[in-house]
Amino acid sequence: MTASPLSLRVCRPRRAAPAEAVRPTRAEINLGHLRHNLRVLKRAAGPAAVYGVLKADAYGHGGPAVARTLERAGIEGFAVALIEEAIELREAGIRAPLLVMGGHYGRAWGELLRHELTPVVFDPGQLEALAAEARLAGAGPVGVHLKIDTSMGRLGARPHEVAALARAFARHPEVRLAGLMTHLACADDPTSDATRTQLALFARVEAELAAAGLRPGVRHAANSAALLAGNAPGFEWVRPGVALFGVAPATGLGPELRPVMRVRTEIVALRRLEAGEALGYGWAWRAERPSLIATLPLGYADGLPRGLSNQGNLLVRGKRAPVVGVVSMDMVMVDVTDHPGVGVGDEAVALGPQRGPLGAGEITASEIAAQTGTIPWEVLTGVSRRVPRFFREP
Numbered sequence: 001m002t003a004s005p006l007s008l009r010v011c012r013p014r015r016a017a018p019a020e021a022v023r024p025t026r027a028e029i030n031l032g033h034l035r036h037n038l039r040v041l042k043r044a045a046g047p048a049a050v051y052g053v054l055k056a057d058a059y060g061h062g063g064p065a066v067a068r069t070l071e072r073a074g075i076e077g078f079a080v081a082l083i084e085e086a087i088e089l090r091e092a093g094i095r096a097p098l099l100v101m102g103g104h105y106g107r108a109w110g111e112l113l114r115h116e117l118t119p120v121v122f123d124p125g126q127l128e129a130l131a132a133e134a135r136l137a138g139a140g141p142v143g144v145h146l147k148i149d150t151s152m153g154r155l156g157a158r159p160h161e162v163a164a165l166a167r168a169f170a171r172h173p174e175v176r177l178a179g180l181m182t183h184l185a186c187a188d189d190p191t192s193d194a195t196r197t198q199l200a201l202f203a204r205v206e207a208e209l210a211a212a213g214l215r216p217g218v219r220h221a222a223n224s225a226a227l228l229a230g231n232a233p234g235f236e237w238v239r240p241g242v243a244l245f246g247v248a249p250a251t252g253l254g255p256e257l258r259p260v261m262r263v264r265t266e267i268v269a270l271r272r273l274e275a276g277e278a279l280g281y282g283w284a285w286r287a288e289r290p291s292l293i294a295t296l297p298l299g300y301a302d303g304l305p306r307g308l309s310n311q312g313n314l315l316v317r318g319k320r321a322p323v324v325g326v327v328s329m330d331m332v333m334v335d336v337t338d339h340p341g342v343g344v345g346d347e348a349v350a351l352g353p354q355r356g357p358l359g360a361g362e363i364t365a366s367e368i369a370a371q372t373g374t375i376p377w378e379v380l381t382g383v384s385r386r387v388p389r390f391f392r393e394p
């Protein structure tokens with residue numbers, strides 16, 4: 001296999017590597033919990049094949065290591081958003097089937113074939129380009145998954161465009177309809193009719209394709225929420241993402257999931273403030289009593305949301321320590337006045353569990369999301385590349 005000009009142009013993310021870590025700030029990835037979550041999802045999936053969604057560097061956990069662990073644990077395949085992400089996994093030695101969902105391939109059709117990636121398509125021009133590339137490469141029929149927009153309004157063929165797509169498949173025997181998929185907008189809301197409406201539309205499209213002689217080998221719609229809520233049954237594949245990483249996609253779903261990422265650092269400085277003294281940018285916090293303040297080398301550039309200013313918590317010695325003042329780019333301060341025995345070098349946990357002499361606690365991505373007006377998906381993917389990932393076997 002020769003290196004193609006394109007793969008040279010594909011931008012690889014540069015992450016901080018564990019061996020380069022001097023700062024004690026790091027994300028620990030618990031591979032045992034990852035395997036546990038896969039078992040939970042496999043049980044929920046029944047006979048359906050589990051395709052783990054590893055877009056955005058496996059939701060910030062480190063794509064290659066996560067994929068390797070899940071592949072060895074028997075996952076059927078993976079889905080990613082970008083062709084760049086899929087190539088990164090192939091170059092890391094991942095052999096499992098890879099579905100590229102984002103729909104943007106530029107001129108990289110040859111890369112898709114070379115790396116044996118399965119593209120998601122939704123317009124006849126994509127079939128034409130892929131067919132031309134397959135002819136050039138002398139490849140056999142290339143399997144693609146057709147995405148139907150059943151009112152997510154984001155990506156996929158609208159139902160009225162399906163007839164034209166069926167004709168495009170007929171014109172291009174180099175391309176084979178291997179799968180049919182859609183994406184659900186409200187799978188996390190059991191009171192919503194949206195999922196039923198979307199699945200009914202999906203069934204109509206499937207029937208129309210069948211009438212045109214097109215029968216996809218597999219169908220899939222379920223994300224983590226739909227899989228755990230059981231509201232998109234009967235398909236051959238499921239596509240969970242966030243649940244693999246131990247986050248319940250909605251309250252009460254997947255209570256047995258275990259968090260995979262733990263973000264920890266260590267206290268680098270301690271100072272006593274008099275009552276009335278202020279701290280941080282804008283003097284946004286003022287001590288109401290004589291206070292002991294710990295400075296931590298973790299800030300918003302590492303993914304600690306600035307929205308936690310004056311309202312978040314970290315765990316120190318197993319007990320919550322409130323964030324005081326505004327989170328700055330590289331640092332945050334916490335109030336450890338009520339943490340007897342605290343010292344420089346003590347561990348502080350921003351995400352995940354901690355056990356210590358003062359107790360045991362856990363900060364979840366869902367808690368941080370609720371405090372900062374976002375969703376746990378954004379909290380996990382927000383942990384930046386400056387934070388090295390350490391992969392742990394339990």
Ligand SMILES: *Cc1c(COP(=O)(O)O)cnc(C)c1O
Pocket residue numbers: 053055101183222223224225239240241242243249
């Ligand atoms: C991200 C994504 C998923 C996985 O969603 P989760 O809510 O993380 O389980 C599944 N399908 C598509 C098309 C996606 O973009």
